[in-house]
Amino acid sequence: MGLRHLRYFVAIGEELNFTRAAERLHIAQPPLSQQIRQLEEELGVTLLQRNSRPVRRTEAGELFLARARVLLASLDDAVADTRRVGRGQAGKLAIGFVGSAMFAGLPDIVGAYRDEHPDVALVLDEMLAADIAEALRRRRIDVGIARPALLPEAGLAQRLILEEPYVAALPRAHPLAARSDIALGELSDDAFVLYPARPEPSVTSLIVTACQAAGFTPRLAQEVLHLQTAIGLIAAGVGVSLVPKAAARAQSGRGVAYVPLTAPAVVAPLTIAWREEDASPAVQRLLEIATRWRAIAPGHA
Structure with a gap:
């Protein structure tokens, strides 16, 4: 039959x-x-x-x-x-992302994807950049939104979404908090609230490299896993840090002053990463939306 x-x-x-x-x-x-x-x-x-x-x-x-x-x-x-x-119009798409992506890029990209493909279930998982690389390798996620960029690796591809400047995050009582801008070297005597430096890549390595270029190696006050924890500790006077400008805009009014840095600028690159061999239409649609967003993102690209 x-x-x-x-x-x-x-x-x-x-x-x-x-x-x-x-x-x-x-x-x-x-x-x-x-x-x-x-x-x-x-x-x-x-x-x-x-x-x-x-x-x-x-x-x-x-x-x-x-x-x-x-x-x-x-x-x-x-x-x-x-x-x-x-055709990428249904199914599931797993996205790993760093926490700071929630302040610039990720909400717009995910929102546009949901509008265009409402029947695709999105699974979002916050993780560090190094964890994103591992999750891609093990196929636990389909796409990663990473900061900083992932280390070059065979089989993984990535594309820049945006570059935005870091600003200094200082306790409100800090002597430099009222300044219109500061040089990074002026924070040489301060202790820093930072993310784990290992495994690579890490935002901490990017910050340490910038500080060393400014003539000092930052002294660690506290290591944290999440931006919100860092902001809370800075507000409590534990130390200072550098945060992306978009994150600073979203965190105003919490006892922290955000002060622009003078040249040379320290930038926070945000990338989208995927497995090079992944021809899934759902992944390709997300990449297209991220590329479109980068082209129109005000003041970021």
Whole structure:
């Protein structure tokens, strides 16, 4: 028994006329009659009473028609869903992201993706940049939004989303808090609240490199995993730090002063990363949206 038999029987079972059913199926009547007889022989039951006008379904035929309709509808749904997943219009997309991406880039990109592909389930997971690389390698996520950029690695690709300046985050009582701008070297005597330096890549390495270029190595006051924790500790006077400008704008009014840095600028690159061999339409659509966003992002690209 094949799908052809089911489709043929549904047609004759609904039309109750071999001529009309054959026209509906775009086949000749004799092959249709032959296929229905083969189906009855395989089932060992009579599905249609042919000696009546119109043709009548037997009790077994009634049951088989109902079940055949369900099977064919389920198959049609499976085909349609499979095609939608194949086009990136359905399915699931797992995204790993660094916390600071929530302040610039990620909400707009995810929002645009949801608008364009509402039937794709997005699974979002906050993690450090090094964890993003590992999660991509192990296929726990499909796409990563990383800061800083991931280390070059065979099999992984990445693209710049934006570059934004870091600003100094100081306790409100800090002597430099009221300044319109400061040089990074002026923070040489302060202790810093930083993220873990290992594993690489890490924002801390980027900050340490900038500080060393300014003539000092930052002294660690406290190591934290999340931006919100860093902001709380800075407000409490534990130390100072550098944060992306967009994050600073979103965190105003929490006992922290955000002061621009004079040249040379320290920048916070945000990238989107994926497995180079991943041709998934869902991933490609997200990359397209991220590229579009970068082109229009005010003051970031």
